[in-house]
Amino acid sequence: MELSGKIIAVLEKRSGVAKATGNPWSVQSYVLETHDQYPRKMCFEVFGDDKISQFNIQPGEEVTVSFDIDAREYQGRWFNSIRAWKVDRPQPEQQQVAPPVDMPPIPPVDFGTSSTDDLPF
Secondary structure, three states: OEEEEEEEEEOOOEEEEOOOOOOEEEEEEEEEEOOOOOOOEEEEEEEOHHHHHHHOOOOOOEEEEEEEEEEEEEOOEEEEEEEEEEEEOOOOOOOOOOOOOOOOOOOOOOOOOOOOOOOOO
């Protein structure tokens, strides 16, 4: 899934050590607000120091986030997880400037000094 908007909050980075493997982990959450007629907000996570550094999301940035949604149960309650796997920034629109067109030279006009009028009207 994909959603575009402005980053309105960067939440505190969380980290710890996995109980099963003993490997360290880190996750950072961000809040994105859409530009719809009725703006929506979405809180999503980026998992892993490598992805957090790679995406380098800053407050106020316009981004398009590709994400997966998953749910998990804990003590009889269900929780959603929205995890980003790709973050794109819009490319500045490049102005399309037409190349100059070579125009043929305009021949000089001789207005002459004759007193006769050649005009039919």
